[in-house]
Amino acid sequence: MKNYYTQMEAAKKGIITPEMKIVAEKEYIDAEELRALVAKGEVCIPCNINHKSISPEGIGTKMRTKINVNLGISGDAKNYDVEMEKVDMALKFGAEAIMDLSNYGKTNTFRQALIEKSPAMIGTVPMYDAIGYLEKDLLEITPQDFLRVVRAHAEEGVDFMTIHAGINRRAVEAFRRDKRKMNIVSRGGSLLFAWMMMTGNENPFYEYYDEVLDILREFDCTISLGDALRPGCIDDSTDAGQIAELIELGALTERAWAKDVQVMVEGPGHMAMNEIAANMKLQKRICHNAPFYVLGPLVTDIFPGYDHITSAIGGAIAAASGADFLCYVTPAEHLRLPDTNDVKEGIIASRIAAHAADIAKGVPHATDRDNAMAEARHEVDWDKMFDIAVDSEKARAYFESTPPADRHTCSMCGKMCAVRTTNMILNGEKVEFCSEK
Known part of the structure; x- marks a missing residue:
């Protein structure tokens, strides 16, 4: 039996936790105001009781826009040292979250080292880890097996987990009825869809959602409600499948809050710029102002190698329009596992988007x-x-x-630097380019 309150449970009881005090100071917000936002679910503080090295962060209303860095090994790229270099890069450039998306072999050794080291919050997608962790083929995995993986990640200290609970039979029916160009592009969503189709059963994370919540509540692990039916190209955005799943996520959000489990909701994907603001408002309305976590969105599909830019454009618009948390995208998106340089480029692009949005939203001290x-x-x-x-x-x-001859300028304008010229005139000095030595 647990002997502590979750962040949401404490907030509902009027208790300001140490984590709330830290977040309030970081965000220049009154701690009591923050507590009220956590109690309503408009802010979450993902902070597993077993993640001892964490520096708590708030995600949601009146908070700075946060960014997440994805990393982890795969069957084709399984060098843990390289992945830890990416962790160092993420921490150096100020990412507030790191998601370990490893999907090959026994991943818990790397994940435990990551949790022990990282002050950033750590997220995972248990569905990715299920096959390697359980050493079973997809068709052989039972609902209780999936729950075992969720518990293992929670016990290790994972702060938030992507759980694709919204892709139930109703959402699948809408998806199949309204044909798409790209079908399902979510890795976890595709695996669950395949499992449902092969077994004929309901999505186990939906059918046993209360049991999932009980596990997460035990460790104060935030649920990040995954968007299995997010659009994978701009032609599929805001279609019946995406909206049908979003409606399910709104109901699942309230069920989680009723059990004092903190919630984030995940969003698109790929989307034309003119649809982004409306989608942010739609999510906030249907999901009761729960924090919104978006992947991009990428605003065009024809720039592989530059998708950190297409994502930063969409991310800036999304965050300025209400999104709270941006998942970075690297130049390697759609092409290969990113290397450390790709990770750096993705982080910087995402930070640009988040910071630009915070300026637009008038975030204190932005x-x-x-x-x-x-x-x-x-x-x-x-x-x-x-x-x-x-x-x-x-x-x-x-x-x-290309160093300038005069360090009071740069090599582009030289002595014709506008700043230098104006400063000289305002200081009462004469500007004479031809006679200056």
């Missing part, structure tokens, strides 16, 4: 660093600019690659 950069540029203080930059190493390398 512009502090931008204002500091403006002051440094006004002073033409390159060292200060590099210190403020999110990727100071890259900024410095670009500057030094």
Whole structure:
């Protein structure tokens, strides 16, 4: 029997937890206001009781937009050292969450090392791990087997789990009736769909949803309600399958809250820019203002190798329109497992989207660093600019690659630098380009 309250349970009882105090300080929000948002489910603080190294973060209403980094091994790329280098990269550049999506062999050794090391919250998709963990083929796995994997991840200290509980028979019927170009592109969703079709049974995560919630509540693990029917191309966005599943997720959200389990809801995918804002409002309405976690969305399908950019465009619009949590996308998306450089590019692109959205939403102190950069540029203080930059190493390398003759300018404008010229005039100095030495 547990001897503690979940974050939501404590919030409903009027208790401000130590984790709430930390998040309130990070977010410049009153702790009592935060407690009320957690009690309503509009903010979640994914924080498993067994994740001792975590630095708690809030996701949802009035919070900064957070970003997640995906990593993990597969059958074709199983170097744990490389994956740990990606972890270091994620932590260095300020990712608030890391999802271990390993789907090959016994993954718990890596996951336990990750949880022990990481101050970022850790997420998983138990469905990915089921076949390797259980050493059974898909058709042989029982509903109780799936629950065993969920419990194993919760016991290890995973802070949030993607559970594809919304792809039930009703949602599948809508998906099959309304034909798609790309069908199902969610890995976990496709496995569950295959299991349902081969066995003739209901989705076990839907049928035994209360048992799933009991496990998550025991460890205060947040449920991230997966969007198995998310669109995998812009032509499939906002179709019957996506909306049918979203309606199911809205009902599952309330069932989780009734058991004091914190909730995030996952969203699209691929979507044209003109549909994004409406989709964010639709999710918030149907899912009762639960925090919204989006993959992208990618706003076009024809730029493989550049999908960190197509995703950042969609992510910025989504977050400015109400999304709370962005899953990064790397240049390797749709092509291969990302390497460490891909991971860095994906993180930076996602951070740009999140930060731009926070400025647009007026998040407290969002512009502090931008204002500091403006002051440094006004002073033409390159060292200060590099210190403020999110990727100071890259900024410095670009500057030094073609150094200017005068360090009070850069090599693009030289002495015709607009900032330098204006500063000189306002300081009462004469600007004479031809006679200057």
